[in-house]
Amino acid sequence: MHIVMKYLFGLDIGTTGCKAILFDENGKIHGDHYIEYALHVISDKEIEQSPKDWWNHSVSCMKGCLKQAGIDPADVAGVSVSSQGISFVPMTEDGTELGDAISWLDSRAEAETEEIMALKGADWMYQRTGKRTGAQYMLPKLMWVKKNLPDVYAKTYKFLMAHDYIIYKLCGAFVTDRTMAGATMVYDLHTEEWSEEICDAFGIDCNKMPALAWAGELAGQLTEAAAAEIGLTTACKVAVGAQDQKASAVGARLEPGVATLSLGTAGAMELSCDHPVFDDARMRIPCFSYTAPGTYTLETVISTCGAAQKWFKNTVLPYMSYREMDEMIEKTPVGSSGVMFYPHLTGASTPIGRDEVRGAFSGLSLNAGVGDLARSVQEGLAFQLRHNVDVAEEMGTKVNEIHVFGGGSKSRIWCHIIAGCTGRKVVSYACPEIALVGAAMLAAKACGMDTTDFAMCEMMPVREFEATEEEKALYNDIYAKYRAFEDRL
Numbered sequence: 211m212h213i214v215m216k217y218l219f220g221l222d223i224g225t226t227g228c229k230a231i232l233f234d235e236n237g238k239i240h241g242d243h244y245i246e247y248a249l250h251v252i253s254d255k256e257i258e259q260s261p262k263d264w265w266n267h268s269v270s271c272m273k274g275c276l277k278q279a280g281i282d283p284a285d286v287a288g289v290s291v292s293s294q295g296i297s298f299v300p301m302t303e304d305g306t307e308l309g310d311a312i313s314w315l316d317s318r319a320e321a322e323t324e325e326i327m328a329l330k331g332a333d334w335m336y337q338r339t340g341k342r343t344g345a346q347y348m349l350p351k352l353m354w355v356k357k358n359l360p361d362v363y364a365k366t367y368k369f370l371m372a373h374d375y376i377i378y379k380l381c382g383a384f385v386t387d388r389t390m391a392g393a394t395m396v397y398d399l400h401t402e403e404w405s406e407e408i409c410d411a412f413g414i415d416c417n418k419m420p421a422l423a424w425a426g427e428l429a430g431q432l433t434e435a436a437a438a439e440i441g442l443t444t445a446c447k448v449a450v451g452a453q454d455q456k457a458s459a460v461g462a463r464l465e466p467g468v469a470t471l472s473l474g475t476a477g478a479m480e481l482s483c484d485h486p487v488f489d490d491a492r493m494r495i496p497c498f499s500y501t502a503p504g505t506y507t508l509e510t511v512i513s514t515c516g517a518a519q520k521w522f523k524n525t526v527l528p529y530m531s532y533r534e535m536d537e538m539i540e541k542t543p544v545g546s547s548g549v550m551f552y553p554h555l556t557g558a559s560t561p562i563g564r565d566e567v568r569g570a571f572s573g574l575s576l577n578a579g580v581g582d583l584a585r586s587v588q589e590g591l592a593f594q595l596r597h598n599v600d601v602a603e604e605m606g607t608k609v610n611e612i613h614v615f616g617g618g619s620k621s622r623i624w625c626h627i628i629a630g631c632t633g634r635k636v637v638s639y640a641c642p643e644i645a646l647v648g649a650a651m652l653a654a655k656a657c658g659m660d661t662t663d664f665a666m667c668e669m670m671p672v673r674e675f676e677a678t679e680e681e682k683a684l685y686n687d688i689y690a691k692y693r694a695f696e697d698r699l
Contacts, residue, residue: 214285215234215235215281215285216234216235216285216286216287216657216659217232217233217234217235217240217279217281217285217286217287218232218233218234218235218286218287218288218289218290218650218653218654218657218659219231219232219233219272219275219286219288219289219290219649219650219653220233220289220290220292220643220645220646220647220648220649220650220653221268221271221272221289221290221291221292221376221451221646221649222291222292222293222454222457222643222645222646222649223264223268223291223292223293223294223372223373223376224294224454225249225294225297225313225314225315226246226247226248226249227244227245227246227247227267228244228245228247228264228267228268228271229242229243229244229245229271229643229646230242230243230268230271230272230274230275230646231275231643231646231650232272232275232276232278232279232281232286233647233650233664233665233668235287235654235659236663236664236665236667237647237650237663237664237665237666237667237668238665238667238668239668240275240278240279240281241274241275241276241277241278241279242275242278242643243270243271243272243273243274243275243278244271245267245270245271247259247260247263247264247267248260248263249313249315250310255316255317255318255320256316256318257312257313257315257316258310258311258312258313258316259297259310259311259313260310260311261299261307261310261311261370261372261375262307264311264372264375264376265375265376265379268376268379269439269440272289272440272441272442273440273441276440276441276442283441283442283443284443284445286442286443286446287446287447287653287657287659288446288447288448288449288653288654288656288657289380289432289446289447289448289449289653290426290448290449290450290451290649290650290652290653290656291373291376291377291451291452291649292373292451292452292453292454292457292458292645292646292648292649293371293372293373293376293390293451293452293453293454293457294314294372294453294454295314295371295390295393295453295454295455296314296346296347296348296371296390296393296394297311297312297313297314297371297372298311298312298348298351298369298370298371298372299311299312299369299370299375300355300362300363300365300366300369301366301367301368301369301370301375301378301384302365302366302367303367303368305378305379305382308362308365308366309359309362311372311375312351312355314346315346316346316351317345317346318345318351318354319345319350319351319353319354320345320350321354322345322349322350322351322353322354322357323343323344323345323350325350325353325412326343326349326350326353326412327343329411329412330411332493333491333493335395335408336488336493337488338398338399338400338405338407338408339392339395339397339398339399339405339408340392340399340486340487340488340496340497340498341393341395341496342493342496342563343395347393347394347395348369348371348393348394348395348396349394349395349396349408349412349414350395352369352396352414353412353413353414356413356414366418367384367418368384368418368419368420369418369419369420370384370386370420371386371390371394373386373387373390373451373452373453374386374390374420377429377448377450377451379436380429380430380432380433380436380448381429381430381431381432381433381436381448382430382433383421383429383430383448384420384421385420385421385422385423385429385450386419386420386421386422386423386450387422387423387424387425387427387450387451387452387453387501388402388422388423388424388425388499388500388501389425389452389453389456389498389499389500389501390452390453391404391419391422391499392453392498392499393453393498394419395408396408396409396414396416396419397499399486399497399498399499399506400486402422402499402503403422404416404419404422423450424450424501424502424503425449425450425451425452425456425457425460425501425502425652426449426450426501426502426651426652426655426656427449427450427656428447428448428449428450428656429448429449429450429656430447430448431444431445431446431447431448432444432445432446432448447653447656447657448656449652449653449655449656449657450652450656451649451652452501452648452649452652453498454645455472455478455480455509455645456480456498456500456501456507456648457645457646457648457649457652458470458472458478458480458615458644458645458648459480459500459507459648460501460647460648460651460652461615461644461645461646461647461648461649461651461665462613462615462639462644462648463613464480464482464500464507464613465482466482466483466484466608467482467608467609467610467611468482468609468610468611468612468613469481469482469599469602469609469611469612469613469634470612470613470614470615471595471612471613471614471615471628472614472615472616472644473515473516473614473615473616473617473618473619473624474515474516474616474617474618475514475515475516475517475520476511476512476513476514476515476516476517477511477512477515477516477591477594477595477618478509478510478511478512479509479510479511479595479598479599479612480507480508480509481507481508481509481510481599481602481607481609482500482505482506482507482607483497483506483507483508483606483607484504484505484506485504485506486506487506487508487605487606487607489601489605493563494560494561494562494563494601494605495508495509495510495560495561495598495601495602495605496508496509496560497509501652508602508605508607509560510559510560510561510595510598510602511559511560512553512559512560512591512594512595512598513555513556513557513559514553514554514555514556514569515553515591515618516616516617516618517555518551518553518555518569518587518590518591519532519587519588519591519618521555522583522584522587523535526580526583526584527580527584532621535584536621536622536623536624538580538581538584539581539584539585539588539623539624540623541581542579542581542582542584542585544630544681544684544685544688545589545684545688546578546581546582546583546585546586546589547573547575547577547578547579547582548573548575548577548578548582549571549572549573549574549575549578549582549583549585549586550571550572550573550586550589550590550593550688550691550692550695551569551570551571551583551586551587551589551590551591552569552570552571552572552590552696552699553569553587553590553591553594554567554568554569554570554699555568555569560598560601561597561598561601567699570699571583571586572695585627588621588623588624588627589627589631589688590692591624592624592627592628592630592631592632593631593689593692593693595612595628595631595632596631596632596633596689597693599612599632599634609632609634610634610635611634611635611636611637612628612632612634612635612636612637613637613638613639614628614636614637614638614639615638615639615641615642615644616642616644617642619638619639619642622673622675625638625673625675626675626677628675629675629676629677630677630681630682630684630685631685631689633677633682633685633686635674635675635676636674636675636676637672637673637674637675638672638673638674638675639669639672640668640669640670640671640672640673641665641668641669644669647664647665647668647669650664650665651664651665
């Protein structure tokens with residue numbers, strides 16, 4: 211008897227482009243397609259994006275995958291979304307956009323952020339949302355829209371983030387998931403619902419936020435219009451997705467004792483916890499709801515991770531490839547002849563949280579060569595990860611191993627250095643598109659499929675890295691000196 215293979219779409223709505231991958235029910239890739247789109251930089255603080263670009267290019271990406279795969283569209287069982295966080299567009303009830311989306315990169319709401327701080331203070335907001343108050347979040351921007359675009363605010367039925375907008379275009383549901391909601395600053399981490407208390411305090415109508423669901427729940431099925439536009443059938447299920455780092459964590463198998471780490475332009479790490487974790491008045495690491503009741507994550511960020519490596523290579527070693535640079539680093543002794551690098555090229559992110567801090571090299575001497583400088587960059591980034599892991603464990607979250615993915619995970623020496631500096635086993639996945647794996651796993655969940663071994667065929671070979679006890683001891687000594695100098699910075 212011929213068994214019909216079922217297929218799943220993972221769709222990623224990034225900051226500068228979207229990508230779709232078509233997986234079969236075992237997680238093997240049958241098609242992938244990527245298209246870039248623009249950010250509209252209106253001023254140094256105002257950055258917007260066309261939501262129609264999100265949808266039109268998503269459609270093109272999915273159609274491209276179907277063309278590559280050459281399958282019967284009726285065999286596509288489900289689709290779900292991994293998304294950039296907290297960029298949002300105001301929508302009417304009939305699905306009309308009331309302007310472009312305000313990007314998460316936008317910082318126009320600085321005055322509203324100060325208003326929040328003056329009225330309630332950072333600690334009041336943190337104890338409810340798990341977030342340090344900032345202009346990047348949705349709450350101050352909603353206040354800005356109400357103040358500066360009152361007609362738009364009045365006509366808005368729902369404010370939809372990128373994930374929510376795509377789900378709406380797919381199946382007509384005004385819904386978001388709790389990993390997305392957790393970054394808005396109008397979401398209560400304790401109740402895991404929109405906060406009437408916060409909305410009332412700042413004059414925001416809670417009813418203008420979309421319905422809340424858990425990632426992997428069924429949002430609906432493709433509308434006739436969406437099915438016709440993409441080339442699928444209305445039998446295709448649409449699953450609630452997740453914010454991109456949380457979708458990546460799903461794909462990289464986040465669980466208690468395991469941290470997942472994206473080594474991209476920024477370095478984002480998710481750490482599992484079974485209750486909301488707060489950091490008293492220090493507010494060093496934000497906490498989020500994860501993908502199911504009773505699951506939460508701490509999220510750390512190194513804002514210039516791969517970006518710091520790229521900056522160093524392009525500035526100091528433009529004549530070398532990354533592979534050649536890695537080969538040089540492998541020949542350079544642990545500790546980089548005393549050179550230490552602090553990668554705060556756009557400010558110090560978690561757990562320090564100080565935008566005014568800038569990067570530095572220290573410990574330069576006549577003994578330092580270019581290999582020492584290159585290795586110190588990788589060691590410095592690994593020490594920042596160590597700092598975040600130490601603080602997370604101080605907050606009560608255990609980390610035994612780190613699962614890494616993204617462009618930086620291709621570097622064997624960097625993975626080994628991370629293992630040495632953090633003292634944890636590092637597991638590197640070969641598949642670079644972990645967020646899309648996670649999105650497809652959420653689609654599979656909504657379709658009732660088993661995802662235990664999903665896409666492991668695409669993520670092989672999995673490489674493991676562990677430092678020797680001698681390396682760990684040496685890095686412990688260097689780390690103490692590294693942190694002592696950083697405190698002086």
